[in-house]
Amino acid sequence: MLRVKGLRLGFGPVPVLEGVDLRVEKGEFVSLVGPSGSGKSTLLRAISGLLPPEAGEVQRDFGLEELGFLFQEDALLPWRTARENVALGLRIRGLPKDKALAEADVWLTRLGLSGLGNRYPHQLSGGQRKRVALAQVLAIKPRLLLMDEPLASLDAILRTQVTRDLLSLVEAEGIAVLLVTHDLEEAISLSDRIYLLSRGPRARIVREYPVPFSRPRDPVGVRTDPRFGPLLRQLWQDLEEVSPCVVS
Ligand SMILES: Nc1ncnc2c1ncn2[C@@H]1O[C@H](COP(=O)(O)OP(=O)(O)OP(=O)(O)O)[C@@H](O)[C@H]1O
Numbered sequence: 065m066l067r068v069k070g071l072r073l074g075f076g077p078v079p080v081l082e083g084v085d086l087r088v089e090k091g092e093f094v095s096l097v098g099p100s101g102s103g104k105s106t107l108l109r110a111i112s113g114l115l116p117p118e119a120g121e122v123q124r125d126f127g128l129e130e131l132g133f134l135f136q137e138d139a140l141l142p143w144r145t146a147r148e149n150v151a152l153g154l155r156i157r158g159l160p161k162d163k164a165l166a167e168a169d170v171w172l173t174r175l176g177l178s179g180l181g182n183r184y185p186h187q188l189s190g191g192q193r194k195r196v197a198l199a200q201v202l203a204i205k206p207r208l209l210l211m212d213e214p215l216a217s218l219d220a221i222l223r224t225q226v227t228r229d230l231l232s233l234v235e236a237e238g239i240a241v242l243l244v245t246h247d248l249e250e251a252i253s254l255s256d257r258i259y260l261l262s263r264g265p266r267a268r269i270v271r272e273y274p275v276p277f278s279r280p281r282d283p284v285g286v287r288t289d290p291r292f293g294p295l296l297r298q299l300w301q302d303l304e305e306v307s308p309c310v311v312s
């Protein structure tokens with residue numbers, strides 16, 4: 065459903081990304097890992113059409129209105145309640161207000177937030193706000209969900225709970241995901257495939273790892289699978305190889 069071919073992109077004479085090839089199939093969960101500053105966020109922005117490629121192409125078999133994007137910072141409007149925030153994307157897509165609010169309530173409930181719909185973002189905890197942001201993006205039923213470390217600010221337990229709920233919802237809805245993460249264990253426990261981006265400038269995909277766990281899957285349970293450890297070690301080793309040495 066998504067093909068990136070020979071992508072080159074940058075902000076000056078030296079490209080940040082060069083010769084980037086990747087694909088995401090229908091309903092597939094793919095993670096992208098790589099050194100800090102290598103160009104992961106830049107790549108997601110190119111896929112979402114925010115940055116035009118200098119060379120190569122981004123092919124999508126769906127429209128931009130079917131693309132969901134979750135950034136690290138949540139983008140809830142502070143002057144709107146949780147349910148109004150969730151309804152917003154639906155209203156932009158033409159749903160009448162009452163229908164959009166009813167649909168928003170369904171999604172808030174699915175994310176464990178029933179009863180909190182009339183609160184404003186500042187009246188919610190950090191984890192609850194993340195769940196509202198997830199409800200907002202899932203409610204539009206995206207074909208592809210791009211996520212740039214959206215849960216990085218949550219503590220480990222909360223993050224595990226939210227990602228587990230996210231995974232079961234995207235599995236149920238058949239939503240494809242491209243996730244940028246620094247957490248290699250998270251990448252393995254959630255993904256069907258993982259891409260490793262090399263260090264920039266001129267970063268490209270240097271390796272692709274199939275993840276051997278089937279779906280639907282318990283992302284906590286797979287961590288004790290005997291195949292988990294070796295894959296994690298391999299990823300660490302390869303990431304260290306492409307990462308710059310900061311302390312010498
Ligand atoms: N608007 C911009 N103008 C100039 N340079 C930029 C711009 N955005 C990003 N860069 C540079 O492009 C490179 C890639 O940045 P990007 O944000 O894509 O990295 P990243 O892999 O997402 O890093 P991190 O893991 O730290 O989030 C960096 O060297 C960054 O400084």
Ligand SMILES: [Mg+2]
Nearest residue numbers: 104105106212
């Ligand atoms: Mg980034």
